[in-house]
Amino acid sequence: MNAPRTLLLVGGTSDIGRATALCYAQAGWRVLLAARRDDEARRNADDIAARTGADVAVLHLDILETSGFEALVDGLPQLPDTVVCVVGELGDQQRGQKDLAHATQILRTNFEGPALLLGVFAERFAARGSGTLVGVSSVAGDRGRGSNYLYGAAKAGFTAFLSGLRNRLAPAGLRVVTVKPGFVRTQMTAGMKLPPVLTAEAEEVGRAIFTAAEKGSSDVVYVRPVWRPVMMIIGSIPERIFKRLRL
Amino acid sequence: MTELSGWGRYPRHPSDVLSPPSPSAVPPLMTSHTGLVARGNGRAYGDAAIGEQVTLVTRRLDRIRAFDPSTGRIRVEAGLLLADLLDVMVPKGFFPPVVPGTKFVTVGGMIASDVHGKNHHRDGGFGDHVESLTLASPDGGIATCSSTENGDLFRATIGGMGLTGTILEATFRMRPVETGWMRQQTIVATDLDKALDALRASGEATYSVAWIDCLAKGRSLGRSLIFAAEHATRRDLEALQPAADAFPSARSGRLSVPLDLPAFALNRLSVGAFNEMYFRAGAMKAGYPFLVHWNPYFFPLDGIGDWNRIYGRRGFLQYQCVIPTAQAGPALSRILERIAQRGLASFLAVLKQMGPSQGDLSFPMEGFTLALDLPVSDAAFPLLDELDRTVVEAGGRLYLAKDARQSPATFEAGYSGLPRFRDLRRAIGATGRISSRLSARLGI
Ligand SMILES: Cc1cc2nc3c(=O)[nH]c(=O)nc-3n(C[C@H](O)[C@H](O)[C@H](O)COP(=O)(O)OP(=O)(O)OC[C@H]3O[C@@H](n4cnc5c(N)ncnc54)[C@H](O)[C@@H]3O)c2cc1C
Ligand SMILES: NC(=O)c1ccc[n+]([C@@H]2O[C@H](COP(=O)([O-])OP(=O)(O)OC[C@H]3O[C@@H](n4cnc5c(N)ncnc54)[C@H](OP(=O)(O)O)[C@@H]3O)[C@@H](O)[C@H]2O)c1
Numbered sequence: 001m002n003a004p005r006t007l008l009l010v011g012g013t014s015d016i017g018r019a020t021a022l023c024y025a026q027a028g029w030r031v032l033l034a035a036r037r038d039d040e041a042r043r044n045a046d047d048i049a050a051r052t053g054a055d056v057a058v059l060h061l062d063i064l065e066t067s068g069f070e071a072l073v074d075g076l077p078q079l080p081d082t083v084v085c086v087v088g089e090l091g092d093q094q095r096g097q098k099d100l101a102h103a104t105q106i107l108r109t110n111f112e113g114p115a116l117l118l119g120v121f122a123e124r125f126a127a128r129g130s131g132t133l134v135g136v137s138s139v140a141g142d143r144g145r146g147s148n149y150l151y152g153a154a155k156a157g158f159t160a161f162l163s164g165l166r167n168r169l170a171p172a173g174l175r176v177v178t179v180k181p182g183f184v185r186t187q188m189t190a191g192m193k194l195p196p197v198l199t200a201e202a203e204e205v206g207r208a209i210f211t212a213a214e215k216g217s218s219d220v221v222y223v224r225p226v227w228r229p230v231m232m233i234i235g236s237i238p239e240r241i242f243k244r245l246r247l
Numbered sequence: 248m249t250e251l252s253g254w255g256r257y258p259r260h261p262s263d264v265l266s267p268p269s270p271s272a273v274p275p276l277m278t279s280h281t282g283l284v285a286r287g288n289g290r291a292y293g294d295a296a297i298g299e300q301v302t303l304v305t306r307r308l309d310r311i312r313a314f315d316p317s318t319g320r321i322r323v324e325a326g327l328l329l330a331d332l333l334d335v336m337v338p339k340g341f342f343p344p345v346v347p348g349t350k351f352v353t354v355g356g357m358i359a360s361d362v363h364g365k366n367h368h369r370d371g372g373f374g375d376h377v378e379s380l381t382l383a384s385p386d387g388g389i390a391t392c393s394s395t396e397n398g399d400l401f402r403a404t405i406g407g408m409g410l411t412g413t414i415l416e417a418t419f420r421m422r423p424v425e426t427g428w429m430r431q432q433t434i435v436a437t438d439l440d441k442a443l444d445a446l447r448a449s450g451e452a453t454y455s456v457a458w459i460d461c462l463a464k465g466r467s468l469g470r471s472l473i474f475a476a477e478h479a480t481r482r483d484l485e486a487l488q489p490a491a492d493a494f495p496s497a498r499s500g501r502l503s504v505p506l507d508l509p510a511f512a513l514n515r516l517s518v519g520a521f522n523e524m525y526f527r528a529g530a531m532k533a534g535y536p537f538l539v540h541w542n543p544y545f546f547p548l549d550g551i552g553d554w555n556r557i558y559g560r561r562g563f564l565q566y567q568c569v570i571p572t573a574q575a576g577p578a579l580s581r582i583l584e585r586i587a588q589r590g591l592a593s594f595l596a597v598l599k600q601m602g603p604s605q606g607d608l609s610f611p612m613e614g615f616t617l618a619l620d621l622p623v624s625d626a627a628f629p630l631l632d633e634l635d636r637t638v639v640e641a642g643g644r645l646y647l648a649k650d651a652r653q654s655p656a657t658f659e660a661g662y663s664g665l666p667r668f669r670d671l672r673r674a675i676g677a678t679g680r681i682s683s684r685l686s687a688r689l690g691i
Contacts, residue, residue: 040269043324047310050321051335187268 004054006030006078010061010117011086012041015186016136018048019206020084025054027210032080034061063087063113064105069120082213083121084134085114089151090188096150103150110154115161122165125174134177134213135162139222142180142231145247166219177213178220181205182227200224251302254555255292257562257623257651260684262302270308270324270381270415277412277681278387284683285413287353288328291360292565293651294684295408303413305355311335312416319421320378325355325414330549337541338494341421342478344376348597350546355414360648361406361609363616365454365476365545368600372611373419374405375604380417385676389415403671406606408647410668410686411677427494428479429454429544430487432536439469439580443615446600449475454544457598461619464587468580471598479538487538495540558622566631567610567618567646569601574641575615581637582617589630591621607664607671610646618649628652647685658689665691 007024011017012033021031025048035041038060045056061072073079091106118133125131140148141155159178166176183189183199200208200223208223222228237245252259265280267273276283282300289296296302305326313322319341323332330350332343347362356362361374370376379393382404390412392401404411434449436442442457449455452475463470477483484491548554555563570578579598596619604611621627635657638645644661645653659665669691672678685691 039271043269043310043312046312050311050314190266 004028004030005081006032008032008034008059008076008080008083009086010034010063010083010114011088011136012044012058013037014086014088014188015202016181016184016205016209017084017086018044019202020086020209021056021206022048022051023206023210024082024214025049025052025056027214028054029081030054031056032059032076033057034059036060036062063117064108066113066116069117073120073124079124079128079131080121081130082132082134083118084136084209084213085118086136087114088136088138088155088188090148091151093148093150106150107154107157110151111157111161112154114158118162118165122169122174122176126169126172129172130174132175132177132213133162133165134179134209136179136181136209137162139180139182139227139231143235143242147247175213175219177209177218179205179209179212179223180221180227180231181208181223184223198224198226198230251286251289251297252562253289253291253293253296253651255563255565255623255651256555256558256560257564258294258684260294260297262298263300264302264304266304266307268307270383273303273308273383273413273415274387274389276303277383277385281680282682284681284686285325285355285359285409287326287356287359288351290349290352290356291648293649294688295360295648295650296356297684299682299684299687305353305413308355308415316341319423320418321421322416322418323354324416325353325358325380327354328352329354329357333541336421337424337427340423340425340494342424342541343373344370344419344422345373346545347373348546349549350542351549354417358405358414358417359407359409360646361604361606361611362648363599363601363611365456365474365599367611368450368455368602369453371602372406372604372606372609374606374609376419377405378418378420380404381415382411383413383415385412385680399671400675402605403607403668406604406609407668408608408685408691409683410672410681410691411675412681422478424478425480425493426478426484427541428484428488428491428538429476429541430479430483430536431474431476431539431544434473434475436469436471436473438467439471439583440576442469442471442473442598443576443579445471445473446598446615449473450600453477455600459583459596459598459617461583461586461596462590464584468587469583474544476539476544478541483536484538487536491538558620561623563620563622564627564631564651565618565620565649566634567616567649568634568638568643569610569612569614569616569646570638570641570643571612571614574643578637578641578643579615579617582634585630585634586619589626591624591627591630607668608647608662609664610644610648612644614643616646618646650685653689655688655690 007029009021012035033041041058045058049056089109096103137159138155140152141159144152162178183194205223212218212221248261249264250259251262280301284298286296286302286304308324308326310324329352345364357373361372363372382390384390434445436445455475457471457473459471599616601611639660
């Protein structure tokens with residue numbers, strides 16, 4: 001039997017991250033959960049290990065501490081086969097409009113941090129000649145809306161980054177997958193009223209990520225396919241009308 | 248504010264609802280709120296899991312923290328669903344030491360109600376298998392409890408209906424099983440005495456339960472089918488169903504109900520027909536051991552989805568009492584007679600044998616327990632008050648996890664551990680602060 005492959009899941013305390021890591025562990029992968037809150041990440045690591053018997057470890061990582069990324073990646077006991085980054089923060093749009101520190105945090109958490117980290121792995125993967133990178137972006141990045149454009153703009157940046165990276169690495173046979181989950185019932189959306197048809201469970205997103213990254217060949221994944229036409233329609237509304245909609 | 252009710256949908260009360268994301272988020276909530284109680288999956292029938300003011304839902308505390316396959320020892324968070332535990336563990340060859348009649352309960356709820364299974368006479372309640380637990384106590388601290396550490400708090404928390412604090416984690420041992428099948432044997436009892444005898448005689452069996460036809464009267468009063476079962480071994484499987492998968496998936500084990508539920512559940516005639524049919528179908532299988540998947544054996548009703556809605560808007564009551572062995576025959580026949588006379592149809596009537604229990608407020612005692620459902624109606628309450636008198640006279644008591652209506656006097660008469668429980672509540676600062684609608688109603 002081959003040695004088990006290794007997943008690095010960045011955002012190991014998130015509900016989507018937990019579900020994704022569980023899918024990998026069930027398929028026999030070793031898992032490393034990176035998170036800024038070690039104790040909470042440990043809960044998920046223990047759970048996944050107990051359920052699957054897989055080897056699951058925790059790594060301390062703050063996505064805003066970008067200057068440490070290269071040392072962190074080079075300090076890993078071994079370079080993972082796949083890196084999935086699910087880190088993100090919806091933030092508070094209205095607060096961010098006045099509070100630049102908060103706006104900066106939203107932009108950096110959703111764009112700068114994830115992009116720089118995946119960028120470091122892209123270099124290592126390119127040098128090795130193998131590896132898969134998965135970024136969880138959002139349909140919110142497909143078109144800016146008044147109610148969440150700080151988050152949306154950061155996700156749009158991340159989506160563009162992933163697209164560019166894919167374009168660059170594809171000739172070398174490396175995969176880059178962009179995941180747009182649509183609405184997902186997680187702690188990020190706790191208490192919000194979400195339309196059931198458009199809303200996925202975290203487990204669904206986890207399975208979709210695993211399938212797309214390890215079995216399929218999709219580059220951009222909308223977890224629930226209805227989101228593709230929905231976003232096409234939203235994208236095709238002329239700006240002069242769109243700007244008047246309360247979205 | 249949210250309107251909450253238990254599985255019986257009676258009573259309903261408004262409460263604020265909190266849903267902490269992890270065990271570490273719970274202790275601060277214990278001091279920043281009063282009138283609060285934990286809620287697992289809301290499968291208690293009445294008002295036990297509704298906070299007087301605040302209800303603390305534990306469902307996000309759903310992690311398994313450690314499992315040792317060499318001993319079966321497992322440490323889990325209190326909001327883990329039994330259904331989830333079964334899905335993960337049965338394929339590995341492990342079964343929980345005790346399971347109630349539905350798998351949609353949390354581990355915390357199983358401890359707080361010290362739930363009994365069909366093996367209580369042999370293995371005790373779930374609480375008897377808990378090696379240790381951690382509790383977010385009313386003072387905002389976390390107490391580790393076992394029979395040797397904080398023993399008083401441990402015995403009060405097992406069966407304590409959430410009234411000592413919020414259970415965060417628990418450690419217990421799973422039992423090894425060779426297959427996911429049960430080797431079942433059906434015994435027919437033509438009246439109540441024979442049913443009690445058969446349950447006593449099947450005391451050797453790990454699991455046993457009697458399904459009573461509540462509508463049978465006169466000489467047939469209490470006629471029952473007794474289902475005795477063991478976890479099937481590999482050899483059983485080879486002998487009885489050689490081609491079968493040793494650990495079949497839970498989904499293959501659905502019960503198909505050959506009748507339209509809403510219609511038969513509501514009137515006496517149709518329940519009678521169902522009972523007759525069920526009884527005959529069971530009698531046909533009598534005598535021969537056969538294999539049944541663990542899921543329908545333990546959780547026959549779970550296959551039916553939201554069956555609690557079939558009783559309509561007013562909801563329903565479950566009446567579950569336990570009667571000490573010596574009084575069981577006469578007291579249970581009085582109760583069954585009254586039920587049959589009044590024709591307040593019961594969809595479910597279950598009789599089980601019980602052993603002693605350790606929690607101050609644990610329900611089980613050595614004797615027999617009877618459980619049945621009645622739709623809420625004006626006639627139901629006085630009838631149940633009357634049955635209560637029979638239970639109290641016989642030295643029995645009612646199960647708090649099922650209760651929505653007993654009087655404080657009935658409760659006090661049944662639970663001799665109550666004074667000790669109240670003292671402990673006072674000592675740990677729980678009195679008046681950790682409180683449910685049930686504790687307020689019964690003055691716990
Ligand atoms: C169809 C059906 C069949 C059943 N069969 C049986 C049976 O065979 N045997 C049996 O014993 N019971 C049986 N029950 C009752 C059920 O097992 C108990 O009511 C159990 O407590 C429900 O668990 P829950 O997680 O839904 O808890 P809830 O109903 O949410 O809460 C029940 C009690 O536990 C407390 N509680 C819950 N979580 C915690 C926690 N983390 N810390 C402290 N307190 C907590 C609550 O405050 C409340 O007092 C049955 C119920 C149904 C609906
Ligand atoms: N839920 C949805 O409807 C939805 C829709 C579209 C896209 N998404 C995206 O899906 C991803 C996962 O979200 P989720 O729904 O699972 O929500 P979540 O549980 O809130 O996940 C967000 C994760 O990001 C982590 N994080 C935030 N700031 C960090 C930092 N500075 N350093 C390290 N980690 C940090 C969080 O860690 P902490 O636990 O420590 O806070 C958490 O693990 C996000 O990228 C989100 O934008 C979600």
